[in-house]
Amino acid sequence: MSTPSFDQDFWERLWTKTLRAHGDAVARRPPNAHLTAEAAGVPPGRALDAGCGHGAETLWLAAHGWQVTAVDFSAAALAHAQSMAAVAGPEVAARVEWIEGDLSTWTPPPGRFDLVTCLYVHVAGAVGDFVRRMATAVAPRGTLFLVGHRPFDPDTGAPTAAANQVQVSVEAAVAALDPAEWSLDVAEERPRAVAGTGVDAVIRAHRRS
Numbered sequence: 591m592s593t594p595s596f597d598q599d600f601w602e603r604l605w606t607k608t609l610r611a612h613g614d615a616v617a618r619r620p621p622n623a624h625l626t627a628e629a630a631g632v633p634p635g636r637a638l639d640a641g642c643g644h645g646a647e648t649l650w651l652a653a654h655g656w657q658v659t660a661v662d663f664s665a666a667a668l669a670h671a672q673s674m675a676a677v678a679g680p681e682v683a684a685r686v687e688w689i690e691g692d693l694s695t696w697t698p699p700p701g702r703f704d705l706v707t708c709l710y711v712h713v714a715g716a717v718g719d720f721v722r723r724m725a726t727a728v729a730p731r732g733t734l735f736l737v738g739h740r741p742f743d744p745d746t747g748a749p750t751a752a753a754n755q756v757q758v759s760v761e762a763a764v765a766a767l768d769p770a771e772w773s774l775d776v777a778e779e780r781p782r783a784v785a786g787t788g789v790d791a792v793i794r795a796h797r798r799s
């Protein structure tokens with residue numbers, strides 16, 4: 591069987607199929623527990639949700655007062671996310687700017703965001719380059735929050751749902767962030783909530799100044 595390329599066409603087809611078959615279930619997906627744990631209680635500012643998908647994290651942030659720029663290259667995912675924003679009400683919806691863009695070419699505005707979050711995005715090129723590009727968008731003393739699903743379960747060696755994808759790893763993120771500019775608050779692999787589904791690489795860093 592050939593390996594999927596995880597490009598725009600792949601994700602658009604996947605989201606279209608998933609939302610058609612299980613739109614209600616997708617709408618009920620909770621926001622990412624790593625993000626809600628790390629961001630709870632942080633004073634809201636400007637956030638970038640890079641690869642926002644169905645929008646649960648974007649809407650959680652907006653509901654907690656953040657002004658969110660949400661980027662994804664799947665029009666189907668964005669349409670779903672926008673409809674969920676409308677359900678959340680005008681106050682929440684008004685806090686989100688939705689951008690249909692490809693993160694491999696879309697350049698975030700430098701230094702603009704107090705929080706840049708990127709969860710489970712397949713990286714088309716070198717992970718280090720991607721991490722540095724996302725990091726440029728972080729404002730002085732702002733936070734970079736990255737999570738990647740590792741392709742193999744470290745205990746069993748079994749492939750995970752992220753097999754064949756290139757996602758952020760602890761090693762690549764740590765190597766990409768210049769310690770003179772960045773303080774690493776979290777850089778660890780955490781077991782996923784469902785046993786046997788592997789581990790997540792979780793990185794939280796803040797720009798020193």
Ligand SMILES: C[S@@+](CC[C@H](N)C(=O)[O-])C[C@H]1O[C@@H](n2cnc3c(N)ncnc32)[C@H](O)[C@@H]1O
Pocket residue numbers: 601602622640641642643644661662663664667691692693694708709710711712714
């Ligand atoms: C596994 S989903 C994760 C969605 C969301 N971040 C979450 O945690 O639920 C990966 C998302 O990244 C998007 N994506 C992948 N590569 C991208 C790229 N190069 N540019 C923009 N979006 C991308 C996909 O369309 C998909 O919505």
